Amino acid sequence: MSAPGWDLHAPGSDLRAPGSDLAGALAAEWTKARTLASTGGLLLAAVLLTVAVGAAVSAAVSCPAGGCAEDPAKISLTGIYLGQAVVAVLGVLMISSEYSAGMIRVTLAAMPRRTTVLAAKAVVLTGLVLAAGLIAVLASVLAGRLILPGHGIDPAHGYPSLSLGSPPVLRAAAGSVLYLALIALLSLGIATAVRDAAAAIGTVLGLLFLFPIIGAVVGNAHLARLVQQIGPMTAGLAIQATTGLSGLPISPWAGLGVLAGWAAAALLAGGLALRLRDA
């Protein structure tokens, strides 16, 4: 005789923790991201700053009558340099805010498979940043298309109107959206490893901006090129080039690949740290 109600493994009694599968984790992370006020604010800021800086730089350039070596797609997408900082904050806060509030212990108690938690965060973050990035990039290209012809970047100077119909411009635009998503993932990975928000965002921005600043003072051309080939930002933003591709330190897609490598390494390090460490 068995006592009814004591058999935990009886068919029909579903005692699996809800959310231990990826779908449940995704739903949980989506709810967290959606209900935080900072998420929407940061996404909006990323879009606005990207478009505003792109438009301002487009309005500042001038192409003299003698011709110039400007890259219209690159100019209109300059705002990515600032927008990525906001995206990085979003990526960092995705996990750091859980550590600072102690929420991470609840999250990991509810979803003990830590890798699944990180994967769910990565998927939700990627989705959000891809959506915001798409809006930002489209608006930036549109702003460039409207502003640049007034500053000498026009067909008379050998520049066709900025259009997504041209394959290099499409590559620059789509690549910039992917770039933002990879920056978010890089930030998430680093923040998972570092935990503290300030240290994580400092590390991410240092990784992004120090390579080009050092590259600019390296007098040895081979070393300077190497610095630009391995820097996550210098390599990743090669995707924005539409002219003078032969002079790039790294080809567009290979450059984005380098950034993807950085992001993958950061997520791997973060994932390992999350598995091995106490929360």
Place this chain on the structure above:
Amino acid sequence: MSTATVAPHRSGAPAGHDGFAQLVWAEWTKLWTVRGWVIGIVVAGLLTAGIGLLSHSECGSQAGPGAPVVTGGPGCTSSLGPGGEAVTDDFYFVHQPLAGDGSVIARVTSVTGSSSPDGASAQDLHAGVQPWSKAGIIIKASDTSGSAYAAMMVTGSHGVRMQWDFTGDAAGLAGAVSAASPRWLRLTRSGDTITGYDSPDGTAWTRVGTVTLTGLPAVAPAGLFVASPDVAQVTSRSIGGGSGTGGPSQATAVFDHVALTRPVGPGSAGGRSGGAGSAGDGAWTGTAIGGSSGGPSPVLGYRQSGGELVVTGSGDIAPVVDPGAGSVANTQIGTFAGLIAVVIVAAMFITAEYRRGLIRVTLTASPRRSRVLAAKAIVIGGAAFAVGFPAAVAALLIQEPLARSRGIFIDPVSALTEVRVLAGTALLLAAAAVLALALGTLLRRSAFAVTAVIAVIVLPYFFAVPLAVLPGGAADWLLRLTPAAGFAIQQPYPAYPQVTGSYTPGNGYYPLAPWAGFAVLCAWTALALGLAVYLLNRRDA
């Protein structure tokens, strides 16, 4: 019945300290007892001192992909002028010895020039004289590069000038020179003093300047010279390889009425010791001074015909503009990395109090909130400076011998400038730390504060210098108005208006004077701190 007055109990313990010094001490204790923050500040010092090691280059390296190999270019050995600064001293010199006191006189009737802006071939010559092409007369201590001199010259488009010892410059007659309006130039030596005169007609002389040269020997070479600087370069060492256009230029000047005279006196033959027109006088010697490899064809040299001397020269007599890898500022490139590390700690110095609720204890213990923030600012700013200064000195001390071992010569600066550049590194870290503290108080979240500080200090510099996407004017405004203006404090070499060259932030020249630029950063920091005090007083903690 009367109620006895009972004296209230008074504790025998001494009253607690509540002075500002105790507040600073309390904040200092908070800082140094958090292990992560101490590590962060030490890391800031290590990064400041160490990152510069990556910036090393070699002499004779390629300027960029596809560019010609530069040998003896910027960063390699430079001549030093009498003032100890690195100088370019390349020109064509047609000279005779001038013994003791005397004068050099010459009339310039024409200056023409050509350049190859691509720096490539002699076939692609552009006619036209450079604005700071120089042709005139000179008295120089010796024919070695960098020796003291005083010269009167006609320039391409800046009229007659008197220049001396590479940095001195005084304006004479304005306007261009031509056969119809020639320029007479005269230099008179009296002891160590040389006076320059100019004249439109050779009779009415105007004094342009008087200078005293140290180390002028009794017999000094004197005569005619021509120099023409490289075409003004638009260099940008931007992401994706440097770009620049520039190349050598040359100038040809026609002189007549050339005379070296000695004052009439006993024991002196008096009168002219040499003149272009005097028959049988072959005393002129032509020397290409310095590394003047020559501009585009035709080659440098001089030709004497009738009463005329035609001299063709290239190069420049001026302080070095682009020290390249040989700049003192390059040793301080670690400032950016150190600044980011300091900013992280400084932001957490206040945001951690909000996160842990410690701020309520802090403000209960010291209800005058502005004093709390002042104490925090002093502690974090002082800590940043205390770590930054030795790190900056270490960066220079480590890198200078390393650079020398690779054949790179660090262009010297005066001791005062060196102290300003090194202290500038530490001051930048300190100001950035206080700004981060203020923004941390305003935003209360460390991630926002760190990002904001980096966005207002590092990003404008990044947009203006390595990215180089903005045209020069807009980039200059970024470095005038934003907190990034503070990097001007690291400018090692002064910019001279009379020198052709790319005085760009990329080469270490900022639109604001060193202390003015730093004042802009301080003004932003003060503004943020004031706002932080205001909100800290108004808001609930």
